[in-house]
Amino acid sequence: MKSNMARSWWWKITALALLFFTYYEGFLGEIPRMPILNETIRNLYFHVTMWMAMLVLMICNAFYGILYLNKSDLYFDLVADESARIAMVFGIAGLLTGMVWANYTWGAPWVNDPQLNGTAASLLIYAAYFILRNAIPDDSKRARLSAVYGIFAFVMMIVFIMVLPKMTDSLHPGKGGNPGFNKYDLDANMRMVFYPAVIAWTLLGVWMMSLRVRIRKIEWKNEDQ
Amino acid sequence: MSNFAGMTTALHQYFKLVRHEVRLEFKNYHALTSLLVYSLATIFIAYISYRQSLDPITWNALFWIIMLFAATNAIARSFIQESRGLQLFHYTFLNPAVVILAKTTYNILLLSVLGFINLSAFSLFFSLSIHDWGQFSLGLLLGSFGLSAVLTLVSGIVSKAHNQAALVAILGFPLLFPLLITIIKFSGNAIQGVEWAINQPNFYLLIALNSIIVVLSFLLFPYLWRD
Amino acid sequence: MKKNLTLLSIVMISRSTAFAQEVEMADTMRSEGKIYVVVAVAFLSLAILSFYMIRIERKVTKLEKEMKK
Numbered sequence: 001m002k003s004n005m006a007r008s009w010w011w012k013i014t015a016l017a018l019l020f021f022t023y024y025e026g027f028l029g030e031i032p033r034m035p036i037l038n039e040t041i042r043n044l045y046f047h048v049t050m051w052m053a054m055l056v057l058m059i060c061n062a063f064y065g066i067l068y069l070n071k072s073d074l075y076f077d078l079v080a081d082e083s084a085r086i087a088m089v090f091g092i093a094g095l096l097t098g099m100v101w102a103n104y105t106w107g108a109p110w111v112n113d114p115q116l117n118g119t120a121a122s123l124l125i126y127a128a129y130f131i132l133r134n135a136i137p138d139d140s141k142r143a144r145l146s147a148v149y150g151i152f153a154f155v156m157m158i159v160f161i162m163v164l165p166k167m168t169d170s171l172h173p174g175k176g177g178n179p180g181f182n183k184y185d186l187d188a189n190m191r192m193v194f195y196p197a198v199i200a201w202t203l204l205g206v207w208m209m210s211l212r213v214r215i216r217k218i219e220w221k222n223e224d225q
Numbered sequence: 226m227s228n229f230a231g232m233t234t235a236l237h238q239y240f241k242l243v244r245h246e247v248r249l250e251f252k253n254y255h256a257l258t259s260l261l262v263y264s265l266a267t268i269f270i271a272y273i274s275y276r277q278s279l280d281p282i283t284w285n286a287l288f289w290i291i292m293l294f295a296a297t298n299a300i301a302r303s304f305i306q307e308s309r310g311l312q313l314f315h316y317t318f319l320n321p322a323v324v325i326l327a328k329t330t331y332n333i334l335l336l337s338v339l340g341f342i343n344l345s346a347f348s349l350f351f352s353l354s355i356h357d358w359g360q361f362s363l364g365l366l367l368g369s370f371g372l373s374a375v376l377t378l379v380s381g382i383v384s385k386a387h388n389q390a391a392l393v394a395i396l397g398f399p400l401l402f403p404l405l406i407t408i409i410k411f412s413g414n415a416i417q418g419v420e421w422a423i424n425q426p427n428f429y430l431l432i433a434l435n436s437i438i439v440v441l442s443f444l445l446f447p448y449l450w451r452d
Numbered sequence: 453m454k455k456n457l458t459l460l461s462i463v464m465i466s467r468s469t470a471f472a473q474e475v476e477m478a479d480t481m482r483s484e485g486k487i488y489v490v491v492a493v494a495f496l497s498l499a500i501l502s503f504y505m506i507r508i509e510r511k512v513t514k515l516e517k518e519m520k521k
Contacts, residue, residue, distance in 0.1 A: 128396045135387065
């Protein structure tokens with residue numbers, strides 16, 4: 001992944017093409033007719049995908065944290081840092097889009113829902129991650145401590161957003177008792193758009209992250225000279 | 226065979242460290258008293274702010290919030306109070322994983338005792354009938370366990386970041402959300418006296434969470450001492 | 453038994469389709485073709501985003517090459 005992958009075009013073009021596909025199918029594709037949701041079910045392609053992209057970038061953060069602890073190469077810390085940053089961007093996007101959607105389907109921008117609380121908590125966790133990073137001036141120490149915190153935080157977050165919602169009632173589909181809302185999980189038509197949409201947004205996030213990493217590497221080299 | 230010998234020395238070190246922590250605490254009991262006064266004062270503030278008996282949900286939430294603050298206060302200093310020389314000794318001659326386990330154990334003991342003191346003070350000011358004392362006490366122990374384990378690792382991280390005490394709360398609170406949600410649900414059920422079968426999933430989740438936390442701090446803590 | 457099941461499923465399917473037709477969707481907007489206006493606008497904004505991303509990518513690549521020299 002060091003530089004060949006970051007420089008190659010094919011996956012970036014794929015990301016853009018899939019984004020166009022998402023927008024096309026997102027507005028024109030077939031969707032099931034469901035009460036309450038009506039047309040807003042299309043938000044699945046534009047809101048839920050934000051969370052998926054965030055989740056992938058957070059996995060990236062934890063993964064590069066582990067790599068840093070093993071190899072002590074500051075490059076890994078750079079990738080971990082930047083993926084957490086872009087994860088925050090997607091997380092905030094997901095939170096705002098979700099609030100708009102929730103306002104029209106559940107009647108309030110913020111409802112006491114485990115899924116929602118979990119994602120808000122993960123945003124707080126990564127905010128704390130950046131506060132920790134800012135508190136340490138020394139490069140390698142910052143990398144080490146934030147990797148430890150990031151890995152620990154990632155596991156706690158997974159418990160929060162994957163395990164806890166399964167144990168309580170949720171407005172979100174597929175968790176607790178919410179059968180009426182569950183149907184779109186089974187809709188093959190929507191799934192054929194949803195998965196490409198997740199890939200599209202994730203690739204876009206990875207692209208943004210890799211650009212930031214490359215820019216910061218250039219900055220490093222500039223400082224060295 | 227050497228593995229076994231390594232295990233026994235590690236165990237030996239572990240018990241020695243726990244004993245050392247306890248002795249240190251009693252030798253300078255100001256810290257202990259201040260901790261006690263801190264939580265009693267907080268409970269009293271809650272009492273004069275509410276001035277009435279609380280419904281079970283509020284009671285439970287308030288109790289755990291006070292526990293959270295007391296725990297943060299108690300554990301934030303666990304790496305700070307040691308002298309520099311002693312720290313150097315610890316981290317050159319002892320296995321760091323043993324150090325974190327010993328510190329965590331000590332903090333669990335401390336917080337459990339503090340939890341029961343808080344509980345008696347709480348039931349003095351806010352009379353409330355807890356239907357199932359056994360379950361509630363179990364919840365108190367499990368909650369103290371989790372709070373101590375998370376906050377000990379966090380204070381280990383913070384002790385390397387120039388010991389800014391406020392950082393412990395900032396870094397620790399978000400990590401404690403899943404634990405707090407589960408423990409409040411568990412002890413809320415205990416207050417209402419629901420059957421064990423209903424509370425059991427929460428119990429297993431707490432056990433799982435606590436084990437994950439301990440395993441993670443065991444694995445991650447050694448990386449903090451690589452100066 | 454089997455007959456009962458098929459009967460049940462027929463009843464359920466017919467009920468669900470009857471139910472589905474009652475749900476209000478933006479059908480008029482679609483039949484008037486105005487939805488294509490929305491798609492066109494969305495595509496335009498996406499095209500601008502793509503163009504800009506590619507520009508940044510090119511710029512970073514150029515900078516990297518200059519650093520190598």
